[in-house]
Amino acid sequence: MMILYHYNHNLVVQPKGDTCHTGNLIHPPTDVTPVTRTEEQPQDQNQETVTRALDALNHASLCKSVEGCNPDCRTIKILLQHVSICTTRKHNGCQNCQGAWWVLEKHINTCTKLDCTIPYCKYIREERANTCQRSEFNKVTS
Template sequence: MLGETSCPMKEDFIMDDPQHACSNCTIPMVSGNRWVCNQCKNFQICDRCYEVELKREERERHPIDQRESHTLYPIEINDVPVDTKDIDDILESEFFNTRTFHNPTAPAFVTTCNICDLDIETGQGWRCEVCPKYDVCNACYQKDGGIDHPHKLTNHPSMADCDAENKESRQLRELKLRKMLDLLVHVPRCRSAHCQYPDCRKIKELFRHGMQCKTRAAGGCVRCRKMWYLLQLHAHACKESRCRVPRCRDLKEHSRGSQQQSDSRHRTAVARMMRQ
């Protein structure tokens, strides 16, 4: 019944059919097996995490918070479509930014000024070192020099500076960051004093530091700022409703509220433009 009602209006919706994601590493599972628990409805892990699970001690296996261990059963992944080509026509809308389709060389993600709401060209803005999404264009920065913001603002890197960055070192940083994000999911479940992950102890120390630190990220603590950066990246990509990573749910709600405010401002601007 719902399908019959919504089908004629499908052009008004953004359709999404994601693949199953691993409950541990959050990576989509597109091949091999997914290991599911018949007792825990939303728990499923990939082959790689299942191999790690087998190497753990009995008391550290799923579920960690219970004495009895649950049995995991493999389900072969064979529902991934071979052809993902969309046969529907591409419809343009003033509510969505379609500049990427018309100009492939334009940046995929455009930064917006938090004061005037205008797009900031690459290398033509200022960013807060503490607030993750606070950016100001050159015009607004020249008016007050950033005195209305409590934290220091640094100039955006230019396109030439971005291109000059070594590709290999950038890939190494991305790989290291990906491992750290995987550890964020692993650490809340880890109870081993001698974990097989070499950086597990570092993340645990960061968590302990965050609970005791009095300076905090807002006060300039480097370790706290590093942890908040990782938590924000994780929360941005996390789809788990009952995620055990600290502050994940709070960050999701904050991001959702900010997005709703941004969408509301955008709709108001479009409505004002249409009335003219």
């Protein structure tokens, strides 16, 4: 999954509340020291990866910059653009689509906003609701 690689290796996280619209950008550090993993770190690192990915997705959905105003934003915008034009798709093995849908599904599973600005969120939630209604209807009529 390409997106996991990017989030674990070279993307910069902005503190909550800061956006590209306020002019308070955080530049990547120049002296990055690799972190050695221990037995306890993978779970924490996985949670950190999810949090970073969701923060980047939220930011990118609101950001007015066409190319993205930071590496996280740029990565998400590129992945979302790819999803919209890809002919291989997630189910046929496209790694970029799998990474994009991984982030989108993490968001969609927790989103409760009726007017969500995340691409595909409202549509997928409506599709899931319709699927649940159909399966409940089939249980009742069987």
